[in-house]
Amino acid sequence: MRRLLLAGLVALIVLPAAAATAPGSGSLDLETIMAAPDWMGHAVENPYWSVDGRNLYYSLKRDGSPVHDLYRVDPGNGQSTKLDAAAMAQAEGPAVYDRAHRHAAYILHGDVFLVDLASGRRVQITRSAQPESAPQFSADGRALQFRESNNWYSYDLASGVTAPAAILKFADDPQAKKPDELGQQQLDLFKELRENKADKDAVHANQQDLAAADPSRAPQPFWLGDKIQPVDTELSPDGHWMLVVTQPAHHDDGKAPGVIHYVTDSGYTETEDARTYVGRNDPAPQSVLLLDLVAHKQYPISTDNLPGIKDDPLKAIRAKTVAALQKAGKDDEAKALKAPDVRPVTMYSMDSGSAGIAWSEDGRNVALEFLSIDSKDRWIATLDVNKHSLVPQHRLHDDAWINWIFNDFGWLKDGRTLWYLSEQTGYSQLYVKPVDGAAKALTSGKFEVNEPQLSTDGKWFYVRANQIAPYSYDIYRVPVNGGALTRVTQYGGADQYALSPDDTQLAVLHSSAYVLPQLAVQNAQGGTPRELTDTMKPGFTAHAWIAPKIVEVPSSHGAGVIYAKYYGPADESAGASRPAVIFVHGAGYLQDVSESATYYQHEQLFNNLLVQQGYVVLDLDYRASQGYGRDWRTAIYRQMGHPELEDLLDGKAWLVKNHGVDTKRVGIYGGSYGGFMTEMALLRAPGEFAAGAAQRPPSDWVTYNHQYTANILNDPQLDPEAYKTSSPIEYAANLRDPLLINHGLIDDNVMASDSVRLYQRFVELHKKNFWLSLYPLERHEFEHPDSWYDEYRRIDELFETWVKPGAAH
Structure with missing residues (x-):
């Protein structure tokens, strides 16, 4: 489950460490069981494979501290090493690979690193105060792309030059500003003003010509206007296109209630704003711009052709409430409930925090996932970049609400076939769909499929599912072309997994009633696992x-x-x-x-x-x-x-x-x-x-x-x-x-x-x-x-x- 989500109603247990005596085999007491949980042990967290696939990394909370240490473990012998500060400098982050598998990249302490897989040579690409994220290789493998906030950069592997992929300005283009009536009169009256303007226009035109002809220069900015603000940006792997998700710049979320601190460092009562109440104002509607980075043009993307977007799924409830308000003489409130002609949307928020946008590896296709703000519809659509229009691929409607999980989607290796999760049968299942063909279910049944991962060779999907019983979760795999869903692990309590870079091994976090998540490794096709950790306290x-x-x-x-x-x-x-x-x-x-x-x-x-x-x-x-x-x-x-x-x-x-x-x-x-x-x-x-x-x-x-x-x-x-x-x-x-x-x-x-x-x-x-x-x-x-x-x-x-x-x- 993603991210829920959400500042949901969850009672998380995040306690600082404190010494406590274990109860042994005798009677329990409240002092012990409500103590800080270090005496129980620690959950293994966030496992991932090293770049070469020979080791695994994982995090573990430190006794007596909120700090989490990074460990490296050899899956062959189970030997774990806690990395000190010096070793951390040589550690790796979760890696991405180019299509030819010649290079890998990862983020470590917020900076970008590049590895040549043949030689093992590592190059640090950035060293900045602001964290970078989302490394990806260009479609031709010649560049490494990454982002800092909503700004994308491209590092050329041959020259070592890093350049912005685009420069976004959320303001009006000062050069495009037309004189008003008084300004035009000034230009008409005074020759020197006309000459000054002509000189400025000539310099600007020359700069544009030079930028278009000289790739060594930074790109000219996109002036996007001051009425919108960025939510997310996504760069195509071929570097040709960028999608910019925006919302109104001055959206009013409504009045925030205050949280009052009575016991404070200062000794004075202090107040902070919390989240707003439901219905004080709907979430800001979002829109999408397509930027052609080569031709330096921008196109708004309309959602009007999404099926059902002009429907009102709340029509019956709306009519009842409006009638009650009108009867009570509250005509203004009744008018405020009028249904929109086209329902506003937001982009689905993925686990990474980015918007629901997925480019194919070759950059030729892109899919977007929209949610109606009333939560009744989810759409997956591809984008025809030449016509600047959406092509609907899948609509999921729910008279109640669309689930906040089971919304994963992406592309097969062919770059022409979508895959996605959908609850359309009543249970989350995995589907594939060519952009110009019919959808096909890869899994089916009265159980739930989540956390799909496509193997590196593109032949298999690995998923977490509760096929055996609703309470029993394991890792399964299914061929991308269809076939049997095969159980790979036998835990019943499989919580998370990571497929090795060569597709041969599976790292699995698993747990049970009184055992916090532990790390094991096994053959990706199934077999006997090798347990790598035991972090519970005796x-x-x-x-x-x-x-x-x-x-x-x-x-x-x-x-x-x-x-x-x-x-x-x-x-x-x-x-x-x-x-x-x-x-x-x-x-x-x-x-x-x-x-x-x-x-x-x-x-x-x-x-x-x-x-x-x-x-x-x-x-x-x-x-x-x-x-x-x-x-x-x-x-x-x-x-x-x-x-x-x-x-x-x-x-x-x-x-x-x-x-x-x-x-x-x-x-x-x-x-x-x-x-x-x-x-x-x-x-x-x-x-x-x-x-x-x-x-x-x-x-x-x-x-x-x-x-x-x-x-x-x-x-x-x-x-x-x-x-x-x-x-x-x-x-x-x-x-x-x-x-x-x-x-x-x-x-x-x-x-x-x-x-x-x-x-x-x-x-x-x-x-x-x-x-x-x-x-x-x-x-x-x-x-x-x-x-x-x-x-x-x-x-x-x-x-x-x-x-x-x-x-x-």
Whole structure:
């Protein structure tokens, strides 16, 4: 998954290191399990192959520090070496290669390096204060292209000269400015003014002639006007074309709420701006310019011919809202909701951060991926550079919203055939399509394909997929011309992979319930892997942690099976009338039920502690979770908190039926989206849960961000009903069960004001048994062990008081 994305509702665990004593095989305690996680071990991160394919590099967090060290490992013998500062100077970055495989290039400490593969000679191309990125070789292999911000440069391998590929000026061309009426009168009156102007025009024309005839000169600038600003630029490998993605220069994002810092270095209260609220203003629409770098001409690219771009997929909702506004006499607000004649678009944002633009290796074809701002359509189109127009290739429409992942695309080695992921069948699958032919599915089935990578020889696609079971991920491969999808790894918890430069080996990051991602290498066609790392700490691995059991909870609402992780004692025979706790994962779209390491290490250890204290625990992948296809994902469209609650209640019923759980003694907790669901559970199903603990919960979706919220609920002005249906604050009057809310005061993702506003509602409604704990130095992702300990001490005490058998109500 890309990038989500997104400043999404995710409770990341990013804690500084601190000494802690491992629990061994004895009892657990909160002090230990909520300590900084260095005592557990460290995840291996960001593996990549050396330029010659003989070694692998990876990163590892340093004990007692946020610093990450770079390691080099020999995949033949598993010998790892931590690189010191001197060795780092000779290290390599993830490499790209020219088409003839004579040269490689990479970025190291923000600078560009070139390697001659035959001799091994390395040349440093840049040494600058600003970081360079995105190295690529020209189609003919004679130049190395790279970018600094939105400026592209080309390094000529033969001469060693670096030159800008284009000079972009976001201002009006002063030479092209025409005199106004008064200025023309001056020219008409005064000969010297006319002569001065003629001299300037002659110098300018001479400069243009010299630039056109002399390739040793820097190119003349493109004057693009001051009404737009750059979002991204992409240079064609043949150096002939550049695509410039722009947006209005003075777009108003809307008023930003303030985050108040009460505990500061200065001793004074300080305020910072956070992200704007959903619907305060839509994201800036984007446009594309095509620059002909040879003829020095520019052409705007119209999106008007994208299929369905003039439709209004929100027509029914729009009509209902407009009618309600007109009835209320709010004619101006009703007019503001008029549908555009052509829907505005943005470019898809790729994992690299660049816009959704992919050039073929020879530079003769380019594909662009557009998203409608209303999130209902995704288009992939090629560009006819001679006609300066788009040629639609694929449209993916979703009445709910287009997924923020599964949007990868690119070109086969022939430079004429597109490949892309699409959810058009309801599950992300891999397709190929000639630019002038029909699409062909390379994979199919009720499973999800992601992270496609084309082999260097262009014959195979490698992908990560959960074909065996929704919770089991491995690396597979399939021929580019079609054929069987073959399983390459056998982990079930394969997290990431990197194919060696010669296509013969596969580096795999894999994990399991209590093992953070580790690095292995194996034959790219399959076989027995060689484990290269073991970064877990003995004190952690020595403990008899509870292996979560993946179970299938039947849905009573026609959703099929709800997959869940069950934590319980090894011997349940003596249990009767047990208390239980349901943990709710965050983000909404995450998948926590898998054979990989959980995103929630601290919560998993807390679940172990709860079992030690006599509870059983269930962790469900409720509807909206990733890994189960499009319909599972979009079930929450316009009704967040409703299908998910049905699934949580089905999980509770399953516990009661199968594990002797007392239906009156079930607690619930979670963070971020999990906190939201905790509030929805208590406020929409009062009496079902004995108590709930909500960490950093969004309680009113009108105050969350646009990118996440408008996908699921549309704009609040257009679809106010969806926001009212989906926001806990609208159900505050229903509170009857104990609710603990924990929130970081400087949270700039879900504002602390969400919890404060809900608290005030409870005050005004004369509710009781609700508590709000605020943490002055915490953002959305808590960073300090003291805060982790304090919030989970409060959760533990809440459950001990209200959920344990015999607790007084």
